Amino acid sequence: MAGGRVQDDLLIDTDERRQLRESVAKLVGRYGRGYFQEVTRKGEKPDALWTEMGQAGYLGVHLPEEWGGGGGGLVDLAIVIEETSAQGCPMFMLVISPAIAGSLLAAHGSEEQKREWLPGIAAGTKKIAFAITEPDAGTNTHNISTTAHADGDGWRIRGQKYWTSGIDEADAVIVVCRGVEPGPNGRHPISMFLVPTGTPGLSFQKIDSALQIPENQFTTFFDDVPVTEENLVGVEGAGLKQVFAGLNPERVTAASQANGIARYALSRAARYAAERTVWSTPIGAHQGVSHPLAKAFVDVQLARLMTMHAAELTDAGADAGSASTIAKYAAGEAVVQALDQAIQVHGGNGLSNEYGLSDLWFTARMFRTAPVSREMVLNHVAQHNLGLPKSY
Secondary structure: OEOOEOOOOOOOOOHHHHHHHHHHHHHHHOOHHHHHHHHHHOOOOOHHHHHHHHHOOOOOOOOOHHHOOOOOOHHHHHHHHHHHHHOOOOOHHHHHHHHHHHHHHHHHOOHHHHHHHHHHHHHOOOOEEEEOOOOOOOOOHHHOOOEEEEEOOEEEEEEEEEEEEOHHHOOEEEEEEEOOOOOOOOOOOEEEEEEEOOOOOEEEEEOOOOOOOOOOEEEEEEEEEEEOOOOEEOOOOEHHHHHHHHHHHHHHHHHHHHHHHHHHHHHHHHHHHHHOEEOOEEHHHOHHHHHHHHHHHHHHHHHHHHHHHHHHHHHOOOOOHHHHHHHHHHHHHHHHHHHHHHHHHOHHHHHOHHHOOHHHHHHHHHOOOOOOOHHHHHHHHHHHHOOOOOOO
16 A cells, blocks of 8 residues: 555456456446436436446356357456446446356346347346345245246246345346245246236336335335246246356445445545545554554455356356355455445544445445345355354
């Protein structure tokens, strides 16, 4: 750190990935935190930024070239999302549509689904939401109650989902459903359906959320929503295994978004601490200010390393479940610490929206709860990595 300028280029990137970081940061930096705050305050969407990112090829950087993507991997998308957030513009829709829906369709979608949706996702002209969470199921996907009832040559979806992000701006939603009858193991088979948001019987109601972001959150209702084989994503009944093609990228890219927010906060804090002078001394010269920032910096770098490791495992086709989950945990803890300390360094100014920090609080805090809670991460690590008895 010199003169309040944060030196956080500690990751080993190829020349191509370094150029990707720099070009994304340059594009998003032309919009910046002020732009993002303004569209959020007005209840609008960052459409201009989204469109330009699509035109530049960043939204589909991880998708196959044959479907309009850049032919890269999850590492590339993680870089795009981290750098976007590091410029003060954490767009949740980047995680939802390209990362979750795009990855699911690329892995399990039919040729027709890929042809119809992936080029639009990559170009930014189409968005897909993701509906899995329910009020009474939470992390336990086996316990979902939204059901696909057989109906002639197709199904009727009945039930409701909770915290469906951005469905009001989406062209379709991937819905995770269960079958009517349980399988031999007593669990209901899980399937996924790609449902256009204009389908009869599909409706949604906005949740009054503390999150100060452009994306709205909804309770989504499915009242005999008709779907056919054309809507089925992958194989009927194999959805729980297939859904992790979207959930692991979600955890990696959510971690990337948290890491980017943390970098943004530390950058603002370091600059303020270097410039703010009290009794002829910059406040950053005092260890009571510098050490908490330094500790936050260390934890953010560790989270970034784990996030990139999880992304690389995914791209290599290896089992990235534990790494993705740990990365999300580490990033969620680190961003809360970094943002809290950045706000503290600013004193009273930290609570002013003018300084671009306080309105990020609930966004940062959310990463300790979603996309998987810190408690469930620790349960997973205890069971799968330490070999301890299952606790739930």
